[in-house]
Amino acid sequence: MPIRSGFVSIVGRPNAGKSTLVNALLGQKLAIVTHKPQTTRNRIQAVLEVPLKKKTTRHPGHPAAQIILVDTPGIHKPSTELDRRMMQEVHDALESRDAVIFMVDVTHRLPQEGETVTGKAKLSLDEHNFTLGLVKKLDCPVILALNKIDELQRDQLLPQIAYWQKQHEFAAVIPISAKKKDGLERLIEAIIAVLPLGERYFPKNQITDQPERFLVAELIREKVLLYTGEEVPYAAAVVVERFEEPIKKGAATRIAAAIYCERDGQKAILIGKGGAMLKQIGTAARKEMEYLLGGKVFLELFVKVQSEWRSSRGFIDDLDWRKQLEDLAIKQSNEK
Ligand SMILES: Nc1nc2c(ncn2[C@@H]2O[C@H](COP(=O)(O)OP(=O)(O)OP(=O)(O)O)[C@@H](O)[C@H]2O)c(=O)[nH]1
Secondary structure, three states: OOEEEEEEEEEEOOOOOHHHHHHHHHOOOOOOOOOOOOOOOOOEEEEEEEOOEOOOOOOOOEOOEEEEEEEOOOOOOOOOHHHHHHHHHHHHHHHOOOEEEEEEEOOOOOOOOOOOOOHHHHHHHHHHHHHHHHHHOOOOOEEEEEEOHHHOOHHHHHHHHHHHHHHOOOOEEEEOEOOOOEOHHHHHHHHHHHOOEEOOOOOOOOOEOOOHHHHHHHHHHHHHHHHOOOOHHHHOEEEEEEEEOOOOOOOOEEEEEEEEEOOHHHHHHHHOHHHHHHHHHHHHHHHHHHHHHOOOEEEEEEEEEOOOHHHOHHHHHHHOHHHHHHHHHHHHHHHO
16 A cells, blocks of 8 residues: 655744653653743654545545654754754755645734844844745755744735745645644645655554653653743753663653753742742652653752753763663663
């Protein structure tokens, strides 16, 4: 039975709704989502199986497909080593792909011809142009997903479509609301239409290549982002130091993780009065881990200070889950 398959990278500015879309398409939380820009740091691969849809009088139908969605960090001008690494993740995702979904937040004001802007508006315009520049260079089919239409009045949509169609020859332009799961069917059909015929890349029931160890670290980071303010979210990184599967049925998975920050003041915020903040982060993260892993979790959290880690290439290398997996494999083979 022929199927269509391929890698589809989702790119866009920070906060466009890329991770929300991945979760909505998958029907499961895989990528963390917050209202804060630059939530996603690594590219995340989500495997979406789409069953064959037979042709009817109302629908042209489509073959079965395996779509590997690649969620990427928001496109922004890098200023730290961490930013540079995040942008490298975007570039990597754009290199080996069959198609791209360019995601745009329709609530963002579009640039007006000939206007001059300063301050924050200038930064936003630069980011807009920078992102568009990247998209224009792509030589694969690009589907434009105009997201957050739930926040837009109907008559405001057509001018947006007209603006974007002037910028690039998109394979399709699909208005969606990732949050309300509106327009996703059309988006999936548009993706399948541009994918090549081929084989499955992943077994049918695998939803990601990301190990659970990494997914749980991300859940902790999400809670840090949600509950702390100021600069703490951007200065926080999470490393799972121990992940022990249950020894017998019904026993807990034992997880120990360190939340790294850059300064003592941030550490104090993360711990909170009498440990209240760390407890809040831990409780919320543990609940989601139990849902993800389908069993009890015993979670221990520590806060550690690593001065200026966002500028340290070595530390950022160690944060990469692919590198962590390699290190673990080496450690385990040495123990044998
Ligand atoms: N109203 C509305 N809000 C949305 C929609 N999709 C996403 N959001 C919100 O937009 C914010 C950012 O969503 P994310 O999915 O984290 O965005 P992202 O593009 O992955 O963000 P980065 O990780 O910064 O690149 C969250 O508060 C979402 O709830 C949508 O369709 N409608």
